Amino acid sequence: MRIAFLGPHGTFCEQALGSVLDDFPGARTEPAASTTAALDALRAGDAELACVPIESSVEGAVPATMDGLVETPPVVVIREILLPVRFGVLVRPGTTAADVATVASHPHGEAQTRRWLAAHLPHAEVRMTPSTAAAAAAVADGQVDAAVCAPVAARHYGLEMLADGVHDTGDAVTRFVVVARADSTLPAPTGTDRTSIAATTVNEPGALLAILTEFAIRGVDLTRIESRPSKARLGTYWFFLDGAGHVAEAAMGEALAALHRRCTDLRFLGSYPRATVPPGSTAPSPPVAPPVPGQTPADHAAAAEWLHALRSLPSRAAAGPVVG
Ligand SMILES: O=C(O)C(=O)Cc1ccccc1
Numbered sequence: 380m381r382i383a384f385l386g387p388h389g390t391f392c393e394q395a396l397g398s399v400l401d402d403f404p405g406a407r408t409e410p411a412a413s414t415t416a417a418l419d420a421l422r423a424g425d426a427e428l429a430c431v432p433i434e435s436s437v438e439g440a441v442p443a444t445m446d447g448l449v450e451t452p453p454v455v456v457i458r459e460i461l462l463p464v465r466f467g468v469l470v471r472p473g474t475t476a477a478d479v480a481t482v483a484s485h486p487h488g489e490a491q492t493r494r495w496l497a498a499h500l501p502h503a504e505v506r507m508t509p510s511t512a513a514a515a516a517a518v519a520d521g522q523v524d525a526a527v528c529a530p531v532a533a534r535h536y537g538l539e540m541l542a543d544g545v546h547d548t549g550d551a552v553t554r555f556v557v558v559a560r561a562d563s564t565l566p567a568p569t570g571t572d573r574t575s576i577a578a579t580t581v582n583e584p585g586a587l588l589a590i591l592t593e594f595a596i597r598g599v600d601l602t603r604i605e606s607r608p609s610k611a612r613l614g615t616y617w618f619f620l621d622g623a624g625h626v627a628e629a630a631m632g633e634a635l636a637a638l639h640r641r642c643t644d645l646r647f648l649g650s651y652p653r654a655t656v657p658p659g660s661t662a663p664s665p666p667v668a669p670p671v672p673g674q675t676p677a678d679h680a681a682a683a684e685w686l687h688a689l690r691s692l693p694s695r696a697a698a699g700p701v702v703g
Contacts, residue, residue, distance in 0.1 A: 382557070383417040383426035386410020389512035389532035395462040395555040396430040398657065402458075403428070413509040418447040421454060421558060428457070428559050434603075435464070435553045436662075437546075438490040444556070445607045448648055449577050449617055453561035456575055456649035460555045463660040466492050466546045467530040468500075469515055469538040474524060476541060479503050483514035484527035487553070492527050495545040500525070512536075550662035554654075566651050568625035571667075573602060575648035577617045578638055579609060587618065593637040594622055597630040598674025602665060623667060625650040629679035 380403060385392035387410045396408060406428075411417035414431045421429040433444045448454060466488060470479065482496065483506040489496070496505060503525070508514040511528035512535065518526045519536040526532065533540060566572075580586040594601055603621035624631035626647065638645050655664040 380406045380428065381426040382406050382408050382428040382430055383411045383420040384408055384430040385414050385417055385432060385510050386412065387510070387512050387516055387535075389515055389529060389535040390510045391462055391464055391529050391553060392430055392432055392510070392555055393512075394529065394531065395432075395460040395553070396557070398462070399458060399460055399557070412513075414441060414443040415447055418444075418450070418454065418558065421560060422450070422452055427563075428557050429454075430460075430555055430557050432487070433459075433554050433556045435487050435491070435551060437548050437551045438487045440605050440607075441487065442607065445605060445617075445619060446610075448558070448575075448619075449607075449646055453646065454558045455561050455563075455565070455647065456556045457559045457563070457566050457651050458557035459573065459651060459654045460557070461654045461656050461664070462553050462555060463656060463662045464491070464546070464551050464553050465530065465544060466511075466527050467533070467543045468541045468545055469518060469526045469528055469530075469533050469536070470524060470541045471518060471521075472537075472539050474539075474541065476500060479524040479541070481506060481523040482525040482527060483508045483517050483523040485509070485511045485514070488514070488527040491551055492545045492547060494547040495542075496527070499542065499545075550660075552656060552660075552662045558649075561647075565626070565649075568627045568650070569652045571653045572623070572625040572628075572650050573621055573653045574624055574626055574631050574635075574650040575619070575621045576635065576638070577619050577646040577648055578642040579615070579617055579644040580642050582614070589641060590618065590620070590638060593634045593641070594620075597634050598671030599624055599630050599634055600668035602667075619648075623653070628676055629683060630674060630676070 417429040420426040482503045488511045514526035515528045515532035515536045600623040605619040606616040609615040
């Protein structure tokens with residue numbers, strides 16, 4: 380099995396994937412030049428899975444991933460990974476801060492170190508690269524003077540650390556997803572799962588509220604909401620929603636069925652185990668709402684059983700029209 384990931388070697392994405400690789404025995408990891416390229420490799424059949432960053436606790440969504448998830452042919456998330464991130468500034472050996480005229484990073488790397496860069500390298504021009512490790516490679520090639528990236532990139536590209544721990548906000552966590560083609564198998568429910576969808580709806584007052592209500596009335600804890608342009612015309616959007624639960628469970632399944640009746644387009648983007656921050660990190664895991672009384676899986680099962688019993692009562696043919 381081939382797993383494409385946001386490369387080159389030395390990205391946070393590679394670290395995230397490495398942390399779950401034992402669960403994909405025999406997998407071969409293959410660096411892709413960008414998030415879009417990793418998802419394209421998956422869709423083209425050049426990889427069976429793709430691992431890409433989807434959001435960070437500091438900078439929010441990774442737009443290329445959100446957009447890539449709703450392209451066709453359809454893909455689904457089968458796994459999420461939470462990785463605490465720490466940034467360093469890497470340079471060619473012997474470079475001092477005074478020598479740094481250009482510094483490169485992934486947009487999320489720049490966003491998470493903006494204040495540090497303004498304070499310590501105020502005259503450096505900041506350039507964007509498809510990944511933090513691509514920035515490190517550009518330093519090694521002499522295209523830029525410094526990279527904001529994972530400290531581990533130093534040994535991949537023969538660089539040295541000019542400064543470590545340069546992030547503006549401590550305890551930053553990035554969420555990565557492992558994505559498969561939609562015709563592959565669905566992860567079995569674990570009891571602590573997350574389901575992702577993307578929906579479009581008509582433009583009328585209350586349309587989004589109606590979508591949210593389908594989850595609320597079934598006690599589904601929504602864990603994320605994002606919107607992205609549909610790209611068809613200005614003012615039309617995909618709404619991306621994540622909720623606690625698995626499509627195989629009654630509450631989530633019924634909510635999705637209701638959305639199918641209500642939305643102009645609905646994409647199922649996967650049900651997969653909810654990740655926590657790895658042990659040893661001081662960063663907190665995402666919050667989880669307690670179950671709503673009357674809406675637990677056991678409550679749904681009891682209600683379904685009751686309905687099934689009602690429907691199993693012997694039925695009588697309806698009386699025909701009275702003639703004469
Ligand atoms: O570029 C990388 O190394 C990535 O994996 C994407 C990213 C960039 C910045 C913070 C977290 C993840």
